[in-house]
Amino acid sequence: MDVYRGIPVYPGVVIGPALPLDTDGFLIPKRSVDPGLVENEIQRLKDALSKAAISVRKNQAEVSSKVGSQFAAILGAHAQMIEDPFLSNEIVTKISSNYFTAEYAVSQVLRQHIKEMEALPKGAMVSRTADLFDIEKQILGQLIDQKQQELGNLTSPVVILAHDLSPNETAKLNKQFVHAFATEAGGRTSHTSILAGAMEIPAVVGLGKFLQEITGGDIVIVDGDAGLLIVNPDEEILENYRKRQSQTISHDSSLEQLKSLPAVTKDGVQVRLMGNIEFPHEAVHCLEKGAEGIGLYRTEFLFMGKETIPSEEEQYQAYKKVLEDMGRDRPVVIRTLDLGGDKLATGTQSNERNPFLGLRSIRLCLRNIGLFKTQIRAILRASVHGNVHLLFPMISTVLELRQAKMILSEIKEDLQEENIPFQRDIPIGTMIEVPSAAILADCMAKEVSFFSIGTNDLVQYTLAADRSNEDVASLYNPGDPAVIKLIDLVAKAAGNANLAVSVCGEMSGDPIYTMLLLGLGIRQFSVAPHSIPEIKKIIRMITLPEAENVAREAMRLETARDVNNYLRGQIRKLIPDPMV
Amino acid sequence: MRTSNGVFAVVATEISKKVLINNPSGFHMRPKAAFVEAASKFDSDVKLVWSGQAFNGKSMFELMLVAAPQGDEIELFVQGSDAPEAFEHLEKILAEVEPSQE
Numbered sequence: 124m125d126v127y128r129g130i131p132v133y134p135g136v137v138i139g140p141a142l143p144l145d146t147d148g149f150l151i152p153k154r155s156v157d158p159g160l161v162e163n164e165i166q167r168l169k170d171a172l173s174k175a176a177i178s179v180r181k182n183q184a185e186v187s188s189k190v191g192s193q194f195a196a197i198l199g200a201h202a203q204m205i206e207d208p209f210l211s212n213e214i215v216t217k218i219s220s221n222y223f224t225a226e227y228a229v230s231q232v233l234r235q236h237i238k239e240m241e242a243l244p245k246g247a248m249v250s251r252t253a254d255l256f257d258i259e260k261q262i263l264g265q266l267i268d269q270k271q272q273e274l275g276n277l278t279s280p281v282v283i284l285a286h287d288l289s290p291n292e293t294a295k296l297n298k299q300f301v302h303a304f305a306t307e308a309g310g311r312t313s314h315t316s317i318l319a320g321a322m323e324i325p326a327v328v329g330l331g332k333f334l335q336e337i338t339g340g341d342i343v344i345v346d347g348d349a350g351l352l353i354v355n356p357d358e359e360i361l362e363n364y365r366k367r368q369s370q371t372i373s374h375d376s377s378l379e380q381l382k383s384l385p386a387v388t389k390d391g392v393q394v395r396l397m398g399n400i401e402f403p404h405e406a407v408h409c410l411e412k413g414a415e416g417i418g419l420y421r422t423e424f425l426f427m428g429k430e431t432i433p434s435e436e437e438q439y440q441a442y443k444k445v446l447e448d449m450g451r452d453r454p455v456v457i458r459t460l461d462l463g464g465d466k467l468a469t470g471t472q473s474n475e476r477n478p479f480l481g482l483r484s485i486r487l488c489l490r491n492i493g494l495f496k497t498q499i500r501a502i503l504r505a506s507v508h509g510n511v512h513l514l515f516p517m518i519s520t521v522l523e524l525r526q527a528k529m530i531l532s533e534i535k536e537d538l539q540e541e542n543i544p545f546q547r548d549i550p551i552g553t554m555i556e557v558p559s560a561a562i563l564a565d566c567m568a569k570e571v572s573f574f575s576i577g578t579n580d581l582v583q584y585t586l587a588a589d590r591s592n593e594d595v596a597s598l599y600n601p602g603d604p605a606v607i608k609l610i611d612l613v614a615k616a617a618g619n620a621n622l623a624v625s626v627c628g629e630m631s632g633d634p635i636y637t638m639l640l641l642g643l644g645i646r647q648f649s650v651a652p653h654s655i656p657e658i659k660k661i662i663r664m665i666t667l668p669e670a671e672n673v674a675r676e677a678m679r680l681e682t683a684r685d686v687n688n689y690l691r692g693q694i695r696k697l698i699p700d701p702m703v
Numbered sequence: 704m705r706t707s708n709g710v711f712a713v714v715a716t717e718i719s720k721k722v723l724i725n726n727p728s729g730f731h732m733r734p735k736a737a738f739v740e741a742a743s744k745f746d747s748d749v750k751l752v753w754s755g756q757a758f759n760g761k762s763m764f765e766l767m768l769v770a771a772p773q774g775d776e777i778e779l780f781v782q783g784s785d786a787p788e789a790f791e792h793l794e795k796i797l798a799e800v801e802p803s804q805e
Contacts, residue, residue: 196733
């Protein structure tokens with residue numbers, strides 16, 4: 124039994140057979156197959172070799188007709204190598220004597236030859252290792268393709284294990300059979316994690332190297348609550364998890380009944396529960412979970428994984444879809460581009476020494492006015508289709524906020540001149556996620572009509588700790604008294620200025636903080652859609668004086684550990700067997 | 704070929720000869736590809752010895768490891784029923800001067 128610890132990105136427990144996927148362009152890990160599947164691997168290899176050869180020859184014919192046969196000859200040589208029976212025999216031997224996967228056997232044999240070639244006397248010319256890398260890529264490409272086809276044709280439940288999953292690959296996953304996934308790479312805000320949330324399957328990312336230990340079909344447990352991957356669990360662990368699984372199922376169905384009930388405390392205080400989304404198609408999902416609106420639409424995901432920057436029209440269509448799905452009245456808070464830090468668009472590469480303190484988010488937009496203006500135009504144009512709110516991220520000074528607003532008014536003027544309709548009094552908000560903004564919340568309040576507290580960044584910047592760095596991750600804690608004091612400050616400033624304030628980081632979706640936040644004066648929570656029922660359940664079980672009491676008590680404590688212990692104790696009183 | 708007790712075994716003819724590489728780019732990918740393609744058409748076994756190492760002349764993959772520049776010698780061995788014909792053909796490819804287009 125092996126246990127790997129990673130970052131949980133979608134809760135729940137799944138037990139199932141592993142389906143390891145290799146990633147194109149990524150070093151193939153050493154993996155074996157069950158001895159009974161050796162023939163199958165050999166067949167996969169032969170199919171891949173013949174397909175690779177066909178594809179290279181096709182390529183050769185094309186190059187030949189375009190630029191001449193002498194340039195295409197090299198591709199002919201590649202095809203000869205791929206078809207070389209000596210190569211095929213060598214790989215087959217690796218598979219049949221070591222039970223290697225076809226992928227690993229291919230990569231091993233070719234890497235061996237590459238090494239030999241590198242040892243050849245340099246100078247004169249002749250052999251280029253690039254040719255062999257090319258061939259490896261061709262063959263592996265075919266093998267990986269096969270696996271991906273299998274993904275589309277699954278007939279029984281599996282757990283996908285991979286180094287990383289591209290958005291493309293993730294999109295191919297069939298939810299009916301892919302019950303969970305776990306990856307070596309990735310962080311909480313990486314693509315993969317976000318997509319796990321969208322697919323609502325338990326997932327753990329950032330596990331570090333583990334693939335070399337996996338054999339296809341191994342029984343694995345993905346624990347999306349604790350962030351664990353357990354490979355070949357022993358009987359006792361397996362039994363424990365089976366029990367937890369059945370509890371989770373009954374828990375889920377009881378939450379389902381909450382969907383149509385309002386989020387209101389026992390003493391009648393209305394709370395607004397909204398959903399966070401990354402992709403337009405998730406809007407429907409929020410409605411299914413009973414969201415009263417979209418509290419945070421993270422538009423940067425439109426920009427990630429793309430070759431080119433999406434046009435104004437493309438953006439307009441995406442925003443329009445969300446608005447139409449949500450209907451005329453439900454608010455949709457569109458946050459402008461929050462790129463940089465750990466979220467980079469394809470093709471851009473940060474060479475800043477300290478990207479999280481660098482040119483990211485609103486700072487990046489204010490430097491790339493063209494990009495920023497295009498987005499704001501698209502949002503304004505879409506504003507006629509629903510109830511849009513505009514939110515600026517990562518504001519750290521009042522001046523920045525004014526600059527952003529100035530650009531907004533310029534674009535409004537442009538649209539007016541062009542006779543393009545838009546919602547004139549579109550509400551403007553600012554994220555409070557940098558401590559300076561929280562401290563100056565009373566000044567910020569004069570500039571905007573709502574606040575949205577982004578706890579993920581607020582915690583990171585307040586404690587100066589990156590939670591994906593395991594050496595300092597323990598400092599990162601939403602329950603830290605410093606964070607709570609800042610939230611209190613922001614809530615009070617908003618209250619004094621009669622401003623709406625919502626909390627939209629992960630903290631707002633974590634049930635242990637619900638009472639605290641409510642007690643601090645937060646009346647709007649924006650959470651991942653799947654967390655809505657759980658948070659609603661807690662809100663409906665308490666009264667405002669109870670929540671205010673919890674907040675008061677928590678504010679007296681001096682360490683994150685004490686705060687969290689206290690809050691956990693409070694929620695246990697509420698729900699004796701909490702799933703938290 | 705002689706067996707251990709000195710009796711001549713009946714084997715197919717083996718022909719061998721050292722061939723000088725004339726191509727200015729050496730024995731590179733394109734002549735190699737032509738060589739393998741031609742060699743594969745014959746029944747005879749084809750072997751190249753270069754730098755003290757033997758390589759199967761029908762395997763493009765093995766020939767990738769031959770890094771013979773112009774002026775190097777490669778020894779060609781052909782053995783089998785169609786050896787003379789094969790030898791003549793393959794020697795020509797090996798010795799061919801073909802201006803480099805790479």
